[in-house]
Amino acid sequence: MPTAFTGIFKRGFGTFPLRGEELKSAVRTAAEIGYRAFDTAQWYGNEADLGGVLPELGIDRASLQITTKVHPHNMSVDKFMPSVEQSLRDLKTERIDVLLLHWPPNDNPVEPSLTLLQEAYDKGYAKHIGVSNYTTTMMRAAVRCLDTKLAINQVEFHPLLNQDKVLATAAEVGISLGSYCSIARGEIFKYPVLGEIGESHGKSTAQVALRWIVQKGVALNTMSTKRANMRSNFDVMDFVLSLSDMQKIDALTTAGYRISNAATVPFAPTWD
Numbered sequence: 001m002p003t004a005f006t007g008i009f010k011r012g013f014g015t016f017p018l019r020g021e022e023l024k025s026a027v028r029t030a031a032e033i034g035y036r037a038f039d040t041a042q043w044y045g046n047e048a049d050l051g052g053v054l055p056e057l058g059i060d061r062a063s064l065q066i067t068t069k070v071h072p073h074n075m076s077v078d079k080f081m082p083s084v085e086q087s088l089r090d091l092k093t094e095r096i097d098v099l100l101l102h103w104p105p106n107d108n109p110v111e112p113s114l115t116l117l118q119e120a121y122d123k124g125y126a127k128h129i130g131v132s133n134y135t136t137t138m139m140r141a142a143v144r145c146l147d148t149k150l151a152i153n154q155v156e157f158h159p160l161l162n163q164d165k166v167l168a169t170a171a172e173v174g175i176s177l178g179s180y181c182s183i184a185r186g187e188i189f190k191y192p193v194l195g196e197i198g199e200s201h202g203k204s205t206a207q208v209a210l211r212w213i214v215q216k217g218v219a220l221n222t223m224s225t226k227r228a229n230m231r232s233n234f235d236v237m238d239f240v241l242s243l244s245d246m247q248k249i250d251a252l253t254t255a256g257y258r259i260s261n262a263a264t265v266p267f268a269p270t271w272d
């Protein structure tokens with residue numbers, strides 16, 4: 001189901017680091033469970049695998065939402081459009097539903113790559129455009145320089161990281177947020193309070209973390225190779241965390257656990 005503001009689906013299935021048969025099998029299972037939004041990137045090297053399996057699912061193309069992201073190395077004038085055209089061919093689609101810039105150019109100006117993204121939109125290559133890993137300063141710069149509204153900023157978002165500033169600025173400038181590393185790649189399981197809250201709702205630790213993200217108004221991206229985990233990550237719309245639950249989880253954000261940083265990604269900017 002799309003979010004109220006931007007048309008971005010609320011639950012997406014991530015595909016990193018899956019490739020080949022492992023990706024295809026995971027996507028088939030995810031689609032059976034009900035996922036209709038699939039997240040890939042030029043960087044993941046799996047767009048052709050995703051493009052190969054989607055037509056086999058027997059799902060009307062209009063019901064699917066494919067997100068892909070332009071590789072940071074393709075953000076020059078000569079490489080940008082050919083890379084997007086290759087993504088279209090690999091994904092076997094005439095239009096990408098959500099086309100993102102994967103990373104900003106560290107702390108350098110964002111306008112040149114945003115101009116190329118706008119051109120791709122103007123050519124009809126994307127239904128929605130957005131960014132990923134943008135800071136508050138970058139989001140403000142983006143709305144100043146673009147003719148088209150950015151649908152989404154996909155950022156690391158989970159209970160062990162305080163993203164209040166990014167969330168507040170996104171709301172202020174009219175960009176929705178999407179999550180990645182939503183269960184902090186398993187780190188959340190070290191925090192028993194999530195399980196305790198889950199017990200009172202008949203839900204798991206992961207479901208509590210994901211529901212906290214949903215109640216922050218952020219669209220989810222999760223990835224799993226296991227049917228049970230995929231199912232569990234999808235079933236987060238049928239319960240509500242109380243204010244007290246939310247506050248207990250908010251308190252975990254002081255952990256300051258960040259997976260994507262300058263040590264792990266060479267394009268990372270200085271975070272808010």
Ligand SMILES: NC(=O)c1ccc[n+]([C@@H]2O[C@H](COP(=O)([O-])OP(=O)(O)OC[C@H]3O[C@@H](n4cnc5c(N)ncnc54)[C@H](OP(=O)(O)O)[C@@H]3O)[C@@H](O)[C@H]2O)c1
Pocket residue numbers: 013014015016017039040102132133154155179180181182183184185186206207221222223224225226228229230232233260
């Ligand atoms: N824009 C960006 O820069 C960026 C960066 C990173 C990721 N992403 C996107 O976001 C997606 C999700 O992020 P992520 O995969 O890095 O991190 P994640 O969702 O926090 O963690 C995925 C890991 O958690 C396990 N898992 C998933 N659900 C579980 C559950 N309910 N219980 C226990 N374990 C569970 C999975 O293992 P099992 O297979 O064993 O379930 C997998 O190893 C990616 O696939 C990618 O599409 C985007």
